[in-house]
Amino acid sequence: MTVKPAGYQAVTLSEERTGDFETKLMRINVGPQHPSTHGVLRLVVDLDGERIARISPVIGYLHTGFEKTMEHRTYQQVVTYSNRMDYVHSFGHDLAYVLSAEQLMAARVPERAQRIRVILTELNRIASHLVFFGTGILDMGALTLFFYTMREREQLLDIFESVTGVRMNFGYFRVGGLYQDVPESFEHDVRAFIRSFPKMLDQYSALFAKNDIFVNRTTGVGVIPAERALEDGLTGPSLRASGVPLDFRKAQPYSGYEDYDFDVPVSTAGDAHARFEVRFQEMRESLKIVEQALDRLEPGPVRDPDRRISLPPRSELETSMEAVIFHFKLVTEGFHPPRGSAYVATESARGELGYYLVSDGGSMPYRVKVRVPSLVNLQSLESACVGGLFADMVVNIATMDPVMGDVDK
Amino acid sequence: MGLKDLFEKDVQELERDGILFSTLGKLVAWGRSNSLWPATFGLACCAIEMMQSTNARNDMARLGSEVFRASPRQADVMIVAGRCSKKMAPVMRRVYEQMPDPKWVISMGACASSGGMFNNYAIVQNVDSVVPVDVFVPGCPPRPESLIYAVLQLQKKVRGEVFDQDGVELPMVEGWTR
Amino acid sequence: MTTEGAAAPLGPLSERVVEALGALGGRLEREPFEVRVVLPARVIVDAVRTARAAGFDLLSDVFAIDWLRYPGHQGPRFSVDYNLYSIEHGERLFLRVDVDEDEPVPSITGAWKAATFLEREVYDMFGLRFSGHPDLRKIHTPEDLEGHPLRKDFPLGETPTLFNDGRFLDPAAFRAGMIGASGGLTGWVGGARKGVVAEQVDPAPAAPRPGATRGDEGER
Numbered sequence: 141m142t143v144k145p146a147g148y149q150a151v152t153l154s155e156e157r158t159g160d161f162e163t164k165l166m167r168i169n170v171g172p173q174h175p176s177t178h179g180v181l182r183l184v185v186d187l188d189g190e191r192i193a194r195i196s197p198v199i200g201y202l203h204t205g206f207e208k209t210m211e212h213r214t215y216q217q218v219v220t221y222s223n224r225m226d227y228v229h230s231f232g233h234d235l236a237y238v239l240s241a242e243q244l245m246a247a248r249v250p251e252r253a254q255r256i257r258v259i260l261t262e263l264n265r266i267a268s269h270l271v272f273f274g275t276g277i278l279d280m281g282a283l284t285l286f287f288y289t290m291r292e293r294e295q296l297l298d299i300f301e302s303v304t305g306v307r308m309n310f311g312y313f314r315v316g317g318l319y320q321d322v323p324e325s326f327e328h329d330v331r332a333f334i335r336s337f338p339k340m341l342d343q344y345s346a347l348f349a350k351n352d353i354f355v356n357r358t359t360g361v362g363v364i365p366a367e368r369a370l371e372d373g374l375t376g377p378s379l380r381a382s383g384v385p386l387d388f389r390k391a392q393p394y395s396g397y398e399d400y401d402f403d404v405p406v407s408t409a410g411d412a413h414a415r416f417e418v419r420f421q422e423m424r425e426s427l428k429i430v431e432q433a434l435d436r437l438e439p440g441p442v443r444d445p446d447r448r449i450s451l452p453p454r455s456e457l458e459t460s461m462e463a464v465i466f467h468f469k470l471v472t473e474g475f476h477p478p479r480g481s482a483y484v485a486t487e488s489a490r491g492e493l494g495y496y497l498v499s500d501g502g503s504m505p506y507r508v509k510v511r512v513p514s515l516v517n518l519q520s521l522e523s524a525c526v527g528g529l530f531a532d533m534v535v536n537i538a539t540m541d542p543v544m545g546d547v548d549k
Numbered sequence: 550m551g552l553k554d555l556f557e558k559d560v561q562e563l564e565r566d567g568i569l570f571s572t573l574g575k576l577v578a579w580g581r582s583n584s585l586w587p588a589t590f591g592l593a594c595c596a597i598e599m600m601q602s603t604n605a606r607n608d609m610a611r612l613g614s615e616v617f618r619a620s621p622r623q624a625d626v627m628i629v630a631g632r633c634s635k636k637m638a639p640v641m642r643r644v645y646e647q648m649p650d651p652k653w654v655i656s657m658g659a660c661a662s663s664g665g666m667f668n669n670y671a672i673v674q675n676v677d678s679v680v681p682v683d684v685f686v687p688g689c690p691p692r693p694e695s696l697i698y699a700v701l702q703l704q705k706k707v708r709g710e711v712f713d714q715d716g717v718e719l720p721m722v723e724g725w726t727r
Numbered sequence: 728m729t730t731e732g733a734a735a736p737l738g739p740l741s742e743r744v745v746e747a748l749g750a751l752g753g754r755l756e757r758e759p760f761e762v763r764v765v766l767p768a769r770v771i772v773d774a775v776r777t778a779r780a781a782g783f784d785l786l787s788d789v790f791a792i793d794w795l796r797y798p799g800h801q802g803p804r805f806s807v808d809y810n811l812y813s814i815e816h817g818e819r820l821f822l823r824v825d826v827d828e829d830e831p832v833p834s835i836t837g838a839w840k841a842a843t844f845l846e847r848e849v850y851d852m853f854g855l856r857f858s859g860h861p862d863l864r865k866i867h868t869p870e871d872l873e874g875h876p877l878r879k880d881f882p883l884g885e886t887p888t889l890f891n892d893g894r895f896l897d898p899a900a901f902r903a904g905m906i907g908a909s910g911g912l913t914g915w916v917g918g919a920r921k922g923v924v925a926e927q928v929d930p931a932p933a934a935p936r937p938g939a940t941r942g943d944e945g946e947r
């Protein structure tokens with residue numbers, strides 16, 4: 141009688157094992173409608189007893205045809221679509237798109253617009269991590285934290301609503317700046333949030349970080365060593381949890397991130413606990429960035445004054461024929477970037493995010509390719525899960541933090 | 550009050566004493582309308598707002614609809630929250646068919662109701678062509694308040710308090726069959 | 728063009744790699760914002776291995792572009808692009824392979840596992856085959872969808888909008904007015920719209936029948 145060794149060797153698996161008895165793999169289907177898969181992810185899992193022998197994600201249940209649709213919209217209209225891709229970190233997608241388009245157009249974005257973009261993107265990163273925590277710990281069976289994080293998220297959504305008019309899917313950034321300036325209450329609201337949020341973070345860490353059940357459930361689960369992570373193309377907080385300090389806000393600063401003083405939390409453990417921990421620290425760092433940006437927020441214009449890109453102000457339309465012409469052209473056909481391509485890598489809450497735009501000189505992008513982090517990150521699910529327990533798979537999915545809109549495009 | 554009072558007093562008197570009369574069907578519908586358990590069918594962005602509608606501020610629990618059931622066999626109402634791709638449509642139909650009768654569907658958001666901004670090859674343009682929808686909720690995404698209003702409308706429908714365009718009262722959902 | 732003449736800087740690591748790739752038959756193209764090496768399809772696996780060994784340690788992306796409608800484009804219809812990044816040096820390098828429709832591209836999954844999903848995506852969206860890929864299946868689209876959505880000759884598949892009062896809006900014709908392919912109501916056909924080969928969209932029909940579908944292809 142052979143006893144299964146403690147350290148599970150995935151490589152030795154076969155449908156029939158030599159030895160005293162034969163075992164067969166059991167195939168289990170999880171999803172696409174399943175509470176712990178964060179949307180419509182479907183997994184086909186081969187189980188050897190309690191342990192996972194093979195896991196293959198089946199995706200595409202939320203395939204929306206974003207790239208094709210964007211190719212049929214003008215550059216300014218694409219902003220409406222980009223944020224719907226990753227609906228948890230919408231501003232991140234908006235930012236990535238406008239940066240690429242601005243690179244094509246050689247637009248000069250005013251400093252105030254840059255700062256507001258950074259503030260909103262970082263606040264949205266916090267909101268995204270809050271969803272991650274709430275649902276991630278919900279998957280482990282702890283319901284309470286979900287209500288706590290959603291409470292803080294409501295506070296953030298109130299700020300976003302006062303600025304953009306909607307609670308989600310903002311479409312507030314424009315190529316060349318912002319749609320309009322922030323309201324007067326903005327600074328006060330954000331400062332109030334900065335004051336109150338650290339206390340909430342302490343509350344969370346009291347609730348779960350020292351909680352025995354949580355620690356035991358995550359420590360040593362789903363370990364991804366750094367080489368494996370790079371082989372799988374993992375990016376974002378999950379990569380940093382494996383010990384690779386890649387953060388595009390530091391590595392290739394965009395939108396003025398080089399001005400701010402912040403740290404990139406890194407852990408070397410590479411397990412699920414480290415992935416929670418890194419994101420938890422990241423919220424504090426984001427808060428630091430928001431505070432610095434708010435301190436340096438000066439009054440000024442929020443749109444590129446270039447008439448090729450931005451609509452002329454309303455008041456001019458009554459007096460200037462030229463303004464009317466520019467207005468008409470921008471509204472009816474949009475602007476025409478020169479031929480060429482552009483790619484700006486940004487750091488979304490999930491990893492490297494960039495829009496590869498190809499322009500043919502027309503008013504619609506010839507090709508939009510979105511480098512979405514969640515799709516690529518999903519490949520490391522195999523590295524994390526194979527050889528582990530089936531019950532740990534849920535923890536691994538949660539800590540990979542995939543957003544299905546981001547996976548399926 | 551003794552049992553014999555029920556037979557001796559007339560209805561008005563009894564109502565003053567706090568005894569109400571109804572048909573069993575109405576009673577069932579009333580009970581049912583106040584515990585509509587949704588199946589989790591979050592698809593896209595709208596699902597996040599659906600989550601938010603159960604939080605402390607919006608608190609769908611007031612209406613008895615906070616228990617999102619992961620298993621369709623325990624649910625009464627399916628909230629289709631988000632864009633439904635053509636790949637997902639058969640799955641959705643199957644989940645719907647797994648729900649016990651009577652069952653209702655709320656189509657949440659512009660995408661589920663009309664395809665929204667995604668008028669393309671990948672998205673079902675109206676989930677009504679896949680499952681019969683009772684309430685459409687506009688918005689992109691609808692605010693939690695809108696979803697709560699939709700649940701209220703659905704409760705009315707269950708209780709038989711709704712009218713069609715011509716002002717004709719729609720029948721109440723029957724007690725045992727649909 | 729404001730960016731004309733400018734070219735993206737070539738970092739020390741890229742310089743070394745570009746030289747090594749030159750030995751494989753690679754040709755350097757410097758665009759305003761990106762450094763790109765165009766390679767023959769058969770050497771792509773070696774090229775990726777070389778770049779990886781030299782220090783490009785993150786495979787960001789693999790994607791394809793369909794050049795069918797690109798004005799003035801010559802050469803094979805598709806190109807497959809590989810987006811590499813070096814974490815230590817902070818440099819980005821694009822590799823490109825030009826291929827025709829039924830020409831298989833060697834799969835780089837053997838050299839880099841991260842390409843598994845990405846190559847499947849290219850296969851699904853463009854119908855390009857990758858020889859040697861362990862698991863080349865559709866990834867995003869449903870099994871019964873015929874064709875490859877991101878090809879330029881695949882229609883967007885819009886469903887025309889029919890209003891209650893019988894009014895009728897055809898998205899393709901509506902858009903045609905905007906891009907200058909059709910005169911629309913005013914007869915104005917857009918400004919100096921370079922670049923676009925007119926899409927074959929006829930102007931809106933004089934008296935649309937209610938219920939008629941005349942989108943790109945109706946519902947697919």
Ligand code: SF4
Pocket residue numbers: 224309593594595630631632657658659660661665688689690691
């Ligand atoms: S209606 Fe809007 S919010 Fe809802 S799924 Fe569609 S795009 Fe997302």
